[in-house]
Amino acid sequence: MRVRFKSLIRPAIAIGISLAIGALILLVAGYDVGKAFLAIWNASFRNLRTITTTFNKASPLLYVGLAVAISFRGNVFNIGAEGQLLMGAVFATIVGLYLQFLPGFLLIILMLLAGCLGGALWAFIPGYLKARYDVSEVITTIMFNYIALNFIGYLVRGPIRDTTQAEPQSFAIARQGFLPSLIPGTPLHLGYLLGILLAIGLFYLLFKTYIGYEVRAVGLNKNAANVAGVNVRKTVVGTMLISGALAGLGGAIELANIHYLLEGISPGYGFTGIAVAILANSNPIGVIFSSFLFGFLNAGATSMQRSAGVSASFVQIFQGIMIIAIALASVNKTKITNKIKKTLGKDKNITAAKEVE
Amino acid sequence: MKVIELNNICKAFGDNKANHNVCFNLKKGEIHALLGENGAGKSTLMNILYGLYSCDSGDIVINGDTVEVENPSKAIEHGVGMVHQHFMLVPQLSVTQNIFLGMKETGLFLKMDELKKKVAELNESFGFNVDPSAVIWQLPVGVQQKVEILKALMRDAKILILDEPTAVLTPHEVKELFGSIKKLTKSGYSIILITHKMEEVLDYCDRVTIMREGQVVDTLLVSEADHDILAKAMVGRDVCLDRIIEPQESGEVLLKLEGVTVLNDKKLPAVKNLSLEVARGEILGIAGVDGNGQLELGEAIVGLRKIEEGTMNLIGQNTTHAKPRTMMDLGMAHIPDDRHKKGLVLDFSIKENLILGSQRDEIYHNGLLMNYAKVKEEAERMVEEFDVRPRNIELTGAMLSGGNQQKVILAREVSRNPEVLIALQPTRGLDIGAIEFVRGKIIEERKNNKAVLLVSTDLDEILTLSDRIAIMYKGEIIGIVPPETPVEEIGLLMGGIKNKKPKGGEPDESQV
Structure with a gap:
């Protein structure tokens, strides 16, 4: 448990540093720092309605964050969570549109399963290519993102377009397929709770089962794992399947949340998911918090623009700083302390040492 | 005449005193061995001399002057060159290109023929026999080693530090290497040889300084030393590497x-x-x-x-x-040839490394869930039986010394029975x-x-x-x-x- 707690220190420092730098940028640009931060805070924590909205927005990030986290643990760089999420949404849409006769809970379960299937399928191909032919998964998954996006473009302009709408989008799925709310009257839906349960489950899978042991062994040293009789190819493909299924499930839930398919269903959730996973040090439990943090910032962006006049894209700058800070915080500690010692020893440039702290 | 004197050098990494009040000197024209087990502090001391580390206290005297060696270029300025255990050569470049890489004296436009001639001259004077036009990756490691030495010589180093130079050489190459080194010393070069092989010390060196646990145990004339004295000084107890196999x-x-x-x-x-x-x-x-x-x-x-x-x-x-x-x-059990690449997951804890390959054995899990209590129990038994130090099974594999890493692998493989x-x-x-420990376990099998x-x-x-x-x-x-x-x-x-x-x-x- 001591180790788990320790892994929280790094992100905490990173967030602290980025808060400071963010405040500095706002200050230099002549904004009211307190007002801007308060606006972000209030956008989420004003009342039950706003906090549940934030949970709602964090939901897809939670899923893709988990998807990317497990792939990182297995040393597979799944940059394709975006495409897998989109394919999950597509599969769920098709179930929601064509199996309208099913009763509610059955339809929802089928939509979610279809989402898993869609995402897993979309991840399987790059995973297999990597395992079998050593094709870089970074390239294939990025390419698969575009294919998925354009596939949706085709669907919502052609076969399943709702012609009564001006913008290209699909018909709405069957009413009984809408995700039920956890607290009636709020946007907090069942999918978020499922996501948290999955995060806990994934934590157990990774750290308490021999499957997770093998995933991590392959991730850290696939040669040694191979020598020790672990089937590396199978493990890599398996990791990608789980990763894709999680992202696809996130897509299906988002679809069941907004009820129809459109090209803009994901404003780049899959990519934000990479940041979410990195901030959480690829720890599934950490992803619960980092995805909430990102959702919280996104929810506050427009509110900050309204009340403090700061452009909503400042939130993205802020998120960027956070990633750089976490990357810096994970630089080999001895390297940093050595450098500090050396710098201090020579009595010059103490500020440089402060920067790396 | 003493070309190098290191006085009371101290260097600590955290709580670990890598060097503690270390004194060392090198005479002109001698081959001086720095002997000790892995982790005894030999490389730390030489890295301080070469400017890769700064010492916490103590001073460095080169040719009679107390100097500050802040970085390797300063060391080279003072005529100290170092050949590292892991070669630092660009495999795709030729011998000559590698030797002159980073040297300003070549000017903006390279006159390759002239440079090659210079390499050839140096070659000849010490009997190195390296083809200046050969491309590095095509050369055997023994020759690459010589290129590293030539690199230092070309930079006018008069004092050479060789860090475990024979680790990758064949016996024949070792002989050749020391032949060249002897020639160097005759021309006034001085050599420090970092090693843990006693044969090299006894066969080729003039003096030997033995280090253990960050401190100097003794400095001896090799003519006064023998195998047993050195081994005992190094390990701190009597060791036996003789053949002790009984007919069977x-x-x-x-x-x-x-x-x-x-x-x-x-x-x-x-x-x-x-x-x-x-x-x-x-x-x-x-x-x-x-x-x-x-x-x-x-x-x-x-x-x-x-x-x-x-x-x-x-x-x-x-x-x-x-x-x-x-x-x-x-x-079948298997001790792989490369500990880091094939034997261990360095970022796994010792505990986790000790069950690598056995993770699906029934004793280690109930259904899908691992039984980490059992893993811990077995791991603790294994580190005890195989004397893995430190005994802390939560440390990662990367934190162990080479010998202890090998003990972890041995423990894992042998425990599979x-x-x-x-x-x-x-x-x-x-x-x-x-070595004594590992061989003992193999004999036991x-x-x-x-x-x-x-x-x-x-x-x-x-x-x-x-x-x-x-x-x-x-x-x-x-x-x-x-x-x-x-x-x-x-x-x-x-x-x-x-x-x-x-x-x-x-x-x-x-x-x-």
């Missing part, structure tokens, strides 16, 4: 290869039509100069490399195309205390009536441990001899010379 009847054959052919990474045959047998209760040692197919043979036997032709039989089962998992399940043990270079790079196949390029090791010695040359077993065979004869075989058939044209059909 071997039992049934457990591992059998017939006509096996294996390809290397370049898809060329590395093992050709090779046959061998290893029986219960014996150690078969495979000797040979590095690169004669021993490694590929070992990898094929444990299932990491494909057997193209021929058959392999393990405990009565045909395992010609079996995967590592199958071999393990049949009762295998029938056949494949040990590939089991003591490479280890210090003498760890033999005593427990297991079949052991030992592959080692260290001929002493083969002679000390084996019941039979198979010598590999160019992918074939050129002869199998008893351990009493004169070393000279084995040496000739390692060079491919058979006394009866001088150059055998036919593939060797060894009766193993």
